[in-house]
Structure formats: structure tokens, C-alpha cells
Amino acid sequence: MYQKKCYVFDQKTPRMAIIRNYTPSDFSSLIRVQQAAFPPPFPSELWWSEEQLHEHVTRFPEGALCAEIDGTICGSITGLRVKTDDYPHTWSEITSDGFITNHTNSGQTLYIVDICVSPSYRKLGIGKLLMSSMYEVVVQLKLDRLLGGGRIPHYHRYHHELSPEQYLDGIQSGRISDPVITFLMRCGRTPVGIVADYIEDEESLHHAVLMEWKNPFLAT
Known part of the structure; x- marks a missing residue:
């Protein structure tokens, strides 16, 4: 099981953070974090359920x-192991609607189902800390890579003039800053491609960018 203690900084003030496996006693707190992190127009039915x-x-x-x-509890990240490279896929397909019933211990890809941080904690670097912790899980389990779809929540501002591919190119060239994709790039993940109809998300016009991190000990 996983537990890590390290400092994050609230401006100049260090605060001790703990990254650990969540348990059933945490479920109500995790749901509250989701509700705060993904307010409408994000669909409420996509918030976690206890099931x-x-x-x-x-x-x-x-x-x-x-x-x-x-x-x-101020944030969470969830993944499952898959062995399919089917592309494109939807979030619903690859995560079994968030229930991860398709998880397989023989899968060499750790697929990110969700990452979220309470808004009042977002300037402390919690999201990046959670992502790096999941990289450590990839290394510990000797998996090939981490993969997951990232929303493009600012795309609705550009869709009249840019295709999703052009929008992604703008992010990679530094002309556009997207709160999700730019964050994931800063965490070390690399865009693989655009997926249409990935998830119900009006801000992204239902698109996502598949983002990858390869295990540096196994990468060729």
C-alpha cells in the first residue's frame, strides 16, 4: 500500500501533505471534493458514487x-490497469462508467479515471503531487505507461476558428494555455491525440486529449 508525506507550500508557508490509498471511511469526503472540483455545467451524474x-x-x-x-481530504486520483490499446475510445468504455469492472492485473497500462483537487487547495501543487505519486505506482508495478484523457475546457472559446487538433497545436506551441492540458504537460505527460465524443462535457465540446507518461525504466 502507498503512503507518502511531503511538504506543499501555501505561498511561503510549508504545510504537510499526506498521499495515501483511500478507504471506505473516506468516501463521503471524496464525493464532496468532486462536487467542489467539478461544479455545473459538469454533469452531476459523473461525480463519484459510493458504489x-x-x-x-x-x-x-x-x-x-x-x-x-x-x-x-483535498484531492484524489484514481486509475485502473488495462491491456487494450483500442483507439479511439470513450471514457465510459475504458473505465466501465467509472466502476473499473474491466480492470485487469495483467494490463501494462495504468489508465487514469479521474484526478480532482478542491478549489481552495489548487495553488498548493496537490494535483502535480498526486500525478507524480501515480507515476511511482507505475514504476513500482513495472508497468509500461500511464495514459488518460484530459478535458480541454477552454476549447469552447476557440471552436469557431480552430479545430481540436489546431487547438492542441496552439497549446503545444505555447500560444494557448488550457487549464487541464497545460497542467498535464507540466506534470510530464505528452499528448497522443484528440478523441471526439470522449465524455459529456460542454466546455470541451465533448473532446479530450489522450495524454501519456512512459515508464522511464522501460521506455525504448
């Missing part, structure tokens, strides 16, 4: 991590 969280900690507890500061 989904139960599947996460039962099927693949190594991929169920949360961040805690001063006893308060």
Missing part, C-alpha cells in the same frame, strides 16, 4: 489515492 468508490478500493486499491492536509 463506484467501493469498486475502486476493491478491484485496484493501488490506483486509488487521495491527498490529505491537516486531516482534510
Whole structure:
């Protein structure tokens, strides 16, 4: 099981953060974090349910991590192992609607189901810390890579003039800053391609960017 203690900084003030596996006693806190992190127009039916969280900690507890500061859960990241390289796919297909019932211990790809941080904690670097912790899970389990779809929530501002591919090119060239894709690039992940109709998301016009991180000990 996973537990890590390290400092994050609230401006100049260090605060101790704990990254650990979440358990059933954390479920209500995790749901509150999701509600705060993904307000409308994000679909409320995509917030975690206790049934989904139960599947996460039962099927693949190594991929169920949360961040805690001063006893308060302020973020989480969830993954599953898959062996399919089917592309394109939807979030619903690859995660079994968030229940991860298709998780397989023989899968060499750790697929990110979700990452979220409470808005009041977002300037502390919690998201990047959660992502790096999941990289450590990839290395510990000797998996090939981490993969997942990232929303492009600013795309609705550009869609009249740019295709999704052009929007992604703008992010990679530095002409456009996107709160999700730019963040994931700063975490070390690399764009693989655009997926249409990935998830119900009006801001992204239902598009996502597949983002990859390869295990540096196994990468060729």
C-alpha cells in the first residue's frame, strides 16, 4: 500500500501533505471534493458514487489515492490497469462508467479515471503531487505507461476558428494555455491525440486529449 508525506507550500508557508490509498471511511469526503472540483455545467451524474468508490478500493486499491492536509481530504486520483490499446475510445468504455469492472492485473497500462483537487487547495501543487505519486505506482508495478484523457475546457472559446487538433497545436506551441492540458504537460505527460465524443462535457465540446507518461525504466 502507498503512503507518502511531503511538504506543499501555501505561498511561503510549508504545510504537510499526506498521499495515501483511500478507504471506505473516506468516501463521503471524496464525493464532496468532486462536487467542489467539478461544479455545473459538469454533469452531476459523473461525480463519484459510493458504489463506484467501493469498486475502486476493491478491484485496484493501488490506483486509488487521495491527498490529505491537516486531516482534510483535498484531492484524489484514481486509475485502473488495462491491456487494450483500442483507439479511439470513450471514457465510459475504458473505465466501465467509472466502476473499473474491466480492470485487469495483467494490463501494462495504468489508465487514469479521474484526478480532482478542491478549489481552495489548487495553488498548493496537490494535483502535480498526486500525478507524480501515480507515476511511482507505475514504476513500482513495472508497468509500461500511464495514459488518460484530459478535458480541454477552454476549447469552447476557440471552436469557431480552430479545430481540436489546431487547438492542441496552439497549446503545444505555447500560444494557448488550457487549464487541464497545460497542467498535464507540466506534470510530464505528452499528448497522443484528440478523441471526439470522449465524455459529456460542454466546455470541451465533448473532446479530450489522450495524454501519456512512459515508464522511464522501460521506455525504448
